[in-house]
Amino acid sequence: MRRLILLRHGKSGWDDARLDDFDRPLAPRGLRDVPEMGRRLAKRGQQPDLIISSAALRAISTAQAVARELGYREDRIVADAGLYHASPETILSYAQRAPNDAATLMLVGHNPGMTELSNRLAHIRLDNMPTAGMLCVEFDAASSWADIDPGRARFAWFDYPKKQAD
Helix, strand or coil: CEEEEEEECCCECCCCCCCCHHHCCECHHHHHHHHHHHHHHHHHCCCCCEEEEECCHHHHHHHHHHHHHHCCCHHHCEEEHHHCCCCHHHHHHHHHCCCCCCCEEEEEECCCHHHHHHHHHHCCCCCCCCCCCEEEEEECCCCCHHHCCHHHCEEEEEECCCCCCC
16 A cells, blocks of 8 residues: 655745745744644654655745654655645656655645645545645555556545644
8 A cells, every 4th residue: 555645834934025935934833733733643653654845945844843743854854846836747746756665655845736636636625725734645556656546546534733633
């Protein structure tokens, strides 16, 4: 089985208008919410074997904060500028190129791509994946990431900061 976790970056700050969008940091709400989402993931016992994140500051900061909560070494996070505001197809291509020894993959990125890919994979209707929201889908028969079929993804769970505990 292959498990794919999509994580939208935490709430970002808009305080400094001089900053390029790529360089915006997490806002106080993001700094609060992201570690909580990491703790929730740890509670589920679903440790990613690989985390690939957009290289934008708010995304990589999100990946690092979640990694700390999971005991995942931050130096193992792969930061890639290609995930910055990537299309759903591009995001999916990162999963399809993942190494096969990673059974659980986490991709950290941005909207609208994260919401659009979530809707395609999970066959649900999200108007907007909230900041720090996570969606998990599973692929039963995929022997490699290259073989994953978006039409055969099975919704596992969806969580976000304002959601009440299950």
